[in-house]
Amino acid sequence: MRLIASIFAALITMIPLQGFAGNSSTDEIAKYRQLLADGNPAELWEMRGEELWKKKIGPQSVSLEQCDLGKGPGVVKGAYVELPRYFKDVNKVMDLEQRLIHCRITLQKLTPEQAAAVPFGSTGNPSDIEALVAYITAASRGMKIAVSTTHPKEQAAYELGKRFFFYRAGAHDFACATCHSKDKQRIRLQELPNLLNRTDAQNTYSTWPAYRVSQGEVRSMQHRLSDCMRQQRFPEPRYASDTITALIMFMAKNAEGGVYDAPALKR
Amino acid sequence: MKIILSAIAISLFVTGCATAAMQTDTGKMLVARLEEDFSSKGPATMERMLNQDEVQKACSAYPLDMPDEQMEALQASQLKTVKYPADGNYLGVWKEGEKIAQNGRGMQSSDQVKGTNGGNCYACHQLAKEEISFGNIGPSLYRYGKLKGDGEAVVKYTWAKIYNSQAFTACSNMPRFGHSEILTEKQIKDVMALLFDKNSPVNQ
Incomplete structure (x- = not known):
């Protein structure tokens, strides 16, 4: 190690x-x-995430091993490529990070504040969530992205995410679509994926989360999209919010069939 | 036959209504969600996210296929917002303009409130030839002044385009730098000089 x-x-x-x-x-x-x-340095996060998944914590000393990520209690393999999804026990659509927090509260009896503490790590203050996300997503490597929109709430989340993708607002009149709805566009030298183009959407969605060389951390999809919001001149999204989950749903559906290959390595 | 046709017409009409109603519902749901899920930080405020103006509303509703008449109406009403420089001077200092074109800061949740905003022109446009790190969302502006001259019409047009890009191309991706108070009048003059001044690197 x-x-x-x-x-x-x-x-x-x-x-x-x-x-x-x-x-x-x-x-x-x-x-x-x-x-x-x-x-890929992300492997260190994956290993730590696996330890955290199995570690008994909280007032009743419980691990996350019975957490239901959608494929039944404890099933990690292939769970991520089917997220976000509708969960009957909460009657709503959740992405991976929302579901993890849910399991930390319901199984491990952490308070909501404890369960969502340090969503994004920094030097000397590592994030347990980022490590867990790295472990869980890695267990879908090589599998096809296959989110469902058959449940009405899944369909509604997709529609909401799509609507948000085109929602122009803020000081600069930007929407996600401003930078991500045409092929081969760049900001300065940075190439921008067209998230309405299946190949681009697949290449993008299948490579998050990622170890970011510039930040020295594994960053989750929630982190990536929060940073998009900042650059879009939007206010700050609450961590693990339904709006961001809806946007993830829209992106995941557009990326359907892509072969999942993360945690990846990015600038 | 007639019955079948009217049945089809009715069903089309009903489907149309359902789709339109669904869209409105999703729109309302989205605003409600945003209100709950986001909070103001620095210069990036909830007000500016939730209270879309006519351009933001229309361009969100028709991201790809706005009817021509609506586009023309939007352009006409946005053109009326353009404020030309009171002193009649359109051109400032190109060196300052270059700094503004390079500066990508301003109005982000991570920026200072009432800090100096940049124009971030290079994010989307080629300008001076020496700067090779430029984006391609907007057209190249290299040799802008050299190619377009400095006649009154083109100078006024360019001012208005920077001030409010929506006045000429409804749903343009370009921010409305004057209208949305991103850049000051003086800053726009400096950017104008970067485009038109004979000594500006843009025109070499």
């Missing part, structure tokens, strides 16, 4: 950061990925 960490550390220091400001940032990332070959 420590050995792996130091190998990663050594590899990372070998990469001059200005490499990322080259002619095509995407090429540089591709080189970086190749250099790491089949390794």
Whole structure:
């Protein structure tokens, strides 16, 4: 474990950061990925997440091993590619992070504040949620994205997410669609996926969460979309909110059939 | 035959109503959700997210297929909002304009309230040739002044375009820098100089 960490550390220091400001940032990332070959620092998060999943905590000393992520209590494999989904026990659609919080409250008897504490980690203050997310998503690697919109609430979440995708507002009149509804667009040199184009949507959705080299953390979909909101000049979304879940539902449906390949590695 | 046709007409009408009603419902649900799920932070306020103006409302409802008449009506009403410089001077200092074009800060939840906003022109446009990190959402503006000249009509048009892009292209992706109070009148003059000044790197 420590050995792996130091190998990663050594590899990372070998990469001059200005490499990322080259002619095509995407090429540089591709080189970086190749250099790491089949390794990704996210693996450390996955391992920690597995430990946390099995660790007995809370007032009654319970693990998350009986958490139902949609495929039955304790089933982790393949759960993520079917999320967000409708959960009968709460009568609503939840994404992975909402469901994790739900399990931490109902199974482990944590308070809502404890259950959603530190959703996004920083140096010296790691996030248990990001680690759990890394572990759970990794267990869907190689499987096809297959969210359902057959339940009326799933359909409603999809429609709400779609509506939000096109919702223009704020000081700059931006919507998600402003940057993500045409092929081959760029902000500066950063290529922007067209989330209405199936291939782009699949490539994007199948590679989150990701270890972000620029942040040194594994970032979840909730984190990614919160940062989109900031750049869109929107106010701040509450963590694990239904609006963001609806947006994830819209993106996941557009990415249907894509082969899931995360936690990935990104700039 | 006639009966069948009217049956089809009725069913189409009903379906149409249902779809329109569903859309309105989803729209109302969305605003209610946003109200609950977001909170103001820094210069990014709930007011500006929830209270869409006519442009934001119409462009959200018709992201791809707004009827022509509605587009023209929007453009006409947005053109009326344009305030031209009171002193009749359209061009400021291009060096300042370049800084504004480079600066991507402003109005984000992570920015200062009442801080100095950038125009972030390079995010979407090519301008000076030396700057190779430019986006492609908007057209290249390299040699803008050189190609367009500096006649009164083009200078006034360009001012109005920066002030309120919706006056010429309904649902343009470009922010309304003057109308939405992102840039000050002085800052817009500086950006104008970046585009028109003969010494600006844009025109080399």
